[in-house]
Amino acid sequence: MGYPVLLLDADDTLFDFAQASAAAFSTLCRTCSLPWSEEHRSLYDAINHTLWAQLDRGEITKEFLVVERFRRYLSRLGLPGDPAECNRVYLEALGRSAVLLPHALEVCRALAQNHRLYIITNAVASVQRARLSQSAIAPYIQGAFISEEAGAAKPSRAYFDYVLTHLSGVRPEDCLVVGDSLSSDIQGANNAGLPCCWFNRTGAPRPEGLRIDYEITSLPQLLEIT
């Protein structure tokens, strides 16, 4: 057992964010009487993605992001509506969706037998808490470090310092950061000097200039390296 503490990203590492987001977007369109189509959803996804990348680079705040994504979306399509209300409806629906990625449940169950599992996430706190509590993996997770509550976000060193401070007695080399995002999870582990495992689900090319200690393409491979 090389890494007694596993710091696991949530979205697109354990949870199927694409499915949750698609369901929440449909609920938003129904509730707020907005048109729905695949094209509409793709447009929203693209706007949201751009803003999250800016957040990862520290250029904007989460409070700005969550409303701005709907302001841009409505404005691009010339639709009426209150962006803040759209965000409220969307987040509430997102919190009700706890769809896991393939193998997430069995892998968490197996790892929890001899590791301590924690969630590390930049997601909206209310959504993440709601989702975690109703998820099948809840019994295997010891706690969640949510950026909003930490006062800092991945990939900042301050965020990981907060995590380690709350794991008393745990040394950095005891932890393995596992996540799908190069810009938040892997960059964060590099900033904080923590061992890391990149969950490369899509078979993306390995980037230059980042330390990647392990790379997996499916979650069961984690059982072999932890």
Ligand SMILES: [Mg+2]
């Ligand atoms: Mg992720």
